[in-house]
Amino acid sequence: MSRAVAVFDGDLRLIFINQAAIDLLELPEELAEYGTLMKPFLFHQAKHGAFDVNDFEEEYRRRVGTPRLQTEFTRNDGTTVRVQRDPLDNGGFVVLYTDVTEQRRAEAALQRSELRYRSIVEDQAEQILRCSPDGIITFVNAACCQFQGTGRVDLIGLPAANLVHDEDRDHVAAFFFRGTHRHPTREIEHRAWRGDGELRWLHRRDRAILNNEGEVVEFQSVARDVTDIRNAESQVRQASALAILGQMSAGVTHELNQPLNAASMGVQNLLMQMEESSDPVVTARRDKLEKVLGRLRRMGEIVNHLRSFIQSNAHGHACADLAGIIETSVDLVRHQLTIDDIDVRIAAPSSLSPVLGDKVQLEIVFTNLLSNAHAAILRQRRKQAGAAPPRGAVDIVVDQRSDAVEIRVTDNGGGIPPDVIDRIFDPFFTTQEIGRGMGLGLSLVYRIVTGLKGSIIATNAAEGAVFTLMLPIAEEEGWI
Structure with missing residues (x-):
């Protein structure tokens, strides 16, 4: 489609207009003729929504007195037209008209989409952040700010690695920020300090945002706090293992107590037999047997506490x-x-x-x-x-x-x-x-x-x- 063009001379008379401009502006035949004055030409546009007809005289003077002009107007039928006017050496000017209706609709749709996306992101309980390919934070949602205990201005511009526990950074770096067109997403769990100083576990899903050439232009990361889930799973594992241990403990304590009691009684009998002896060798042996008896008694105490440990409070x-x-x-x-x-x-x-x-x-x-x-x-x-x-x-x-x-x-x-x-x-x-x-x-x-x-x-x-x-x-x- 050819460009819509109109040319006026220094006396503000139309000296050229192409068919694209006639069609776009819906000009009647008499206004598209050679020599048409600019004033009725503009008045026709005002009637179709270019500006308020009641303000025509003021708008006309403004346009006549402005050699170089760039503006847009939306016609009554919803068409949006961009106007660009540039001066000519003879005192006249050339005007380019461009139909930007679809472009503006696309921009409006994109803006609505971004507003919806931002609303969804801000309402999420999960922590969402975006960062550049080199790992610098460019966006954080409210949940992320709440977890960190600070505002956006303090987080944007920081390396994303700063939000990971020191001991986990190397481990996380081996997985994070390495997305490709074949493997755009990564998942990992790591520790992080919450704003109140409590150490928490996060499950993080990292996605690489790629351009048409397959190059990474941005990363988006969604994280949720799984500390309570991990603790619950640990408690379930522990309860299950302790249940097994509890079933074993009764038999174990019974089997161990019998030989321990027998050994203790045997040592006590030997000590009783040695009580009257003053032989240095016997005395030395008696000292060793007393230590053995002490260890046997301690073993008995430990065994007896095994069952109480299972039900300890x-x-x-x-x-x-x-x-x-x-x-x-x-x-x-x-x-x-x-x-x-x-x-x-x-x-x-x-x-x-x-x-x-x-x-x-x-x-x-x-x-x-x-x-x-x-x-x-x-x-x-x-x-x-x-x-x-x-x-x-x-x-x-x-x-x-x-x-x-x-x-x-x-x-x-x-x-x-x-x-x-x-x-x-x-x-x-x-x-x-x-x-x-x-x-x-x-x-x-x-x-x-x-x-x-x-x-x-x-x-x-x-x-x-x-x-x-x-x-x-x-x-x-x-x-x-």
Whole structure:
């Protein structure tokens, strides 16, 4: 289709108009003739909606006095016409008319679509963000701002990686922002800090937006908080495993108690026979047998607590001397730790409030945590075979709080893999090699601590794992 053109001379008379302009402007034959004045020419356009007829004189003077003009008008039939007027050297001007109706309709439809899309995005409970191909955030919805605890102005322009937990960034980077025309979407779960400081798990679906050439022009990411779902799944797994363990415990305790009782009675009989002897050799043997009897009694206490662990709760517990329990627990494993060049350091205030708990159960907690640290340090050394291994270290730091005692057990055993850290307390789950652990130690710890209305979390520090326990002080339960 040819361009719609009209040309006027310096006296504002029409000297040329093509058929495209006549058709577009719907000009009658008399207005399309050579020599037609510009005034009736414009008045015809005003009658068809170019501007208000009542303002014709003012609009006419404006147009006559403006050599260069660009404007648009919508006719009464809905047609939108763009007008571009440029001056000529002889004092006249040339006018180009363009039908932009479809273009404007498309733009309006696009604007409506964007408004609908934005409304949908803003109303979503999921977190939605967009970022450039190099990972810089260009858009976030209200849910994303709410999770981060800040506004759009603080998030737009940041690297999207900043919204991922430090320990998960490399893992996430291996999957995120790598979409292609063959694989435009990616899904992954990772941790992120919520605005209130709570660590949460997010399930994220990342989509690459491609142009016609298959090049990535943008990424859109939709994330939802799955922390509660993961916790519920973990509780179901734990409940199922504990149900199996509960069924086994009765038989296990029965089978173990009988030989332990028999062994204890045998040792006691031997000690009774040695009571009257003053022979140094007999005395030395008696001392060793007393230690054996002490260990047998402790084994019996642990076995007897196995069933109570399955149904553990805070009722029936007394106040416990935490400092003494920690010292005893360390003494029980110190010999083996010393053999493997592992130091245990305890930092605790001189005065600690008694905590709610049972002595044997709390000893189980700390001996398991120490054994776990021991295994982690040895495993880290095996990974570094050939290099001089650093000396192992386990630090137990105790702090008194207003209503609880906080205990942090830290090791330099390399830490817990991020992809399994949320399962570390599940029964029968272990990170050790096959044959080196059953995966019950930390689940026992978790069950005992939570049964005492306390809490325990596992995190990673620079060199290893950190287990942080909070045990309520006994006075909170009316023991003091």
